[in-house]
Amino acid sequence: MEGMVKASKPNPGKSRGRRKAPEPTSTRLPIRISVDREALHALDKRAIAAQAGIGIVAGWLASWLVGGSGLLQYVITGLAGSLVGGFVLERLGIDLGIRNQTASRIVTATIGALIVVLLARIIG
Numbered sequence: 001m002e003g004m005v006k007a008s009k010p011n012p013g014k015s016r017g018r019r020k021a022p023e024p025t026s027t028r029l030p031i032r033i034s035v036d037r038e039a040l041h042a043l044d045k046r047a048i049a050a051q052a053g054i055g056i057v058a059g060w061l062a063s064w065l066v067g068g069s070g071l072l073q074y075v076i077t078g079l080a081g082s083l084v085g086g087f088v089l090e091r092l093g094i095d096l097g098i099r100n101q102t103a104s105r106i107v108t109a110t111i112g113a114l115i116v117v118l119l120a121r122i123i124g
Helices: 037-042 045-066 071-092 101-123
Strands: none
Touching: 045 071, 045 101, 071 101
16 A cells, blocks of 8 residues: 555644634724813813804804805814814914904914815815
8 A cells, every 4th residue: 555645643742723712802992092180170161162152153154155054064164174274374374464363263264164165075
């Protein structure tokens, strides 16, 4: 029986071809979110309310200029616009020259809201 190949027995000391079962993973997010309670208490509630009011006005102005409606849309567009407007004007080095801080914030947020609305219309 020359053509027969002898089957080798697995070596008991080695785990050949066997893989260790994967350990169960927990459902932990890769990002850990924590709240700094001291910083949260230090937030100026009036400043947050003022920024929300500016967001509403800026969102309304932007939607009036390019079309749109809805209070929630005004707020979201205005708040996003205040971030975008501040970023864009700062990057471009543009100073509006408005001495009244509230008026300057409204104009900046409105410019940003216009950018946000127009980009949303181009994308969507």
